[in-house]
Amino acid sequence: MLSKVKYKAHETAVIDAGCEIGDGTSIWHFSHIMTNCKIGEQCNIGQNVVISPEVILGKNVKVQNNVSIYTGVTCEDDVFLGPSMVFTNVINPRSAINRRDQYAKTKVGIGASIGANATIVCGHDIGKYAFIGAGAVVTKTVPDFALVVGNPAKQIGWVGEYGHRLEFDENGVAVCIESKQEYKLENLIVKRIK
Numbered sequence: 001m002l003s004k005v006k007y008k009a010h011e012t013a014v015i016d017a018g019c020e021i022g023d024g025t026s027i028w029h030f031s032h033i034m035t036n037c038k039i040g041e042q043c044n045i046g047q048n049v050v051i052s053p054e055v056i057l058g059k060n061v062k063v064q065n066n067v068s069i070y071t072g073v074t075c076e077d078d079v080f081l082g083p084s085m086v087f088t089n090v091i092n093p094r095s096a097i098n099r100r101d102q103y104a105k106t107k108v109g110i111g112a113s114i115g116a117n118a119t120i121v122c123g124h125d126i127g128k129y130a131f132i133g134a135g136a137v138v139t140k141t142v143p144d145f146a147l148v149v150g151n152p153a154k155q156i157g158w159v160g161e162y163g164h165r166l167e168f169d170e171n172g173v174a175v176c177i178e179s180k181q182e183y184k185l186e187n188l189i190v191k192r193i194k
């Protein structure tokens with residue numbers, strides 16, 4: 001008989017009821033996927049990862065070891081979450097006060113990468129293909145293609161889809177050194193033009 005399960009989960013992983021997990025996804029040792037999560041195809045969920053109820057991950061999302069993804073978070077396709085990075089979902093937590101109906105939402109755009117040990121303070125979306133440096137603490141919304149580092153995170157440049165820095169010329173045009181894709185910077189907004 002053919003198995004309906006087309007994803008791989010290590011025997012120590014725990015997957016709660018109501019989850020949808022896409023074909024080709026792997027879930028490694030000691031990770032816990034809580035109720036009603038939707039995880040796309042071809043994702044890799046590393047070791048000791050916790051994904052709280054109702055989190056949505058797109059296709060080909062790579063979650064490195066020791067990451068916590070809390071309710072309210074959505075990651076689009078091709079997002080990379082570096083080792084031990086952490087999301088948050090309550091801005092002013094108190095142990096004695098229940099704020100379960102006040103979870104803030106955080107969306108991570110397609111192709112964005114979040115470096116090791118970064119913290120995303122909740123309610124601040126991360127734009128498509130943005131890059132968050134290792135150890136950054138994100139306290140503001142991050143624009144598409146922006147490169148931010150530090151605590152609090154500040155923008156130090158722009159990166160393209162391949163993760164290389166974009167150096168804009170006097171016409172506001174930059175070419176990726178690897179892919180040769182072209183980008184235009186206009187009014188502090190970067191768009192891919194080729």
Ligand SMILES: CC(C)(COP(=O)(O)OP(=O)(O)OC[C@H]1O[C@@H](n2cnc3c(N)ncnc32)[C@H](O)[C@@H]1OP(=O)(O)O)[C@@H](O)C(=O)NCCC(=O)NCCS
Binds near residue numbers: 082114115117133165
């Ligand atoms: C952010 C990052 C992409 C920048 O790389 P880069 O473009 O090569 O930048 P540089 O090394 O030239 O650094 C530029 C400046 O930013 C600073 N900087 C770089 N990364 C930083 C970080 N994570 N936090 C704070 N400052 C950082 C550098 O010290 C340097 O400062 P200076 O101009 O005052 O000397 C890289 O440093 C980084 O953090 N990558 C993430 C790695 C990671 O977490 N991988 C996870 C998978 S294992």
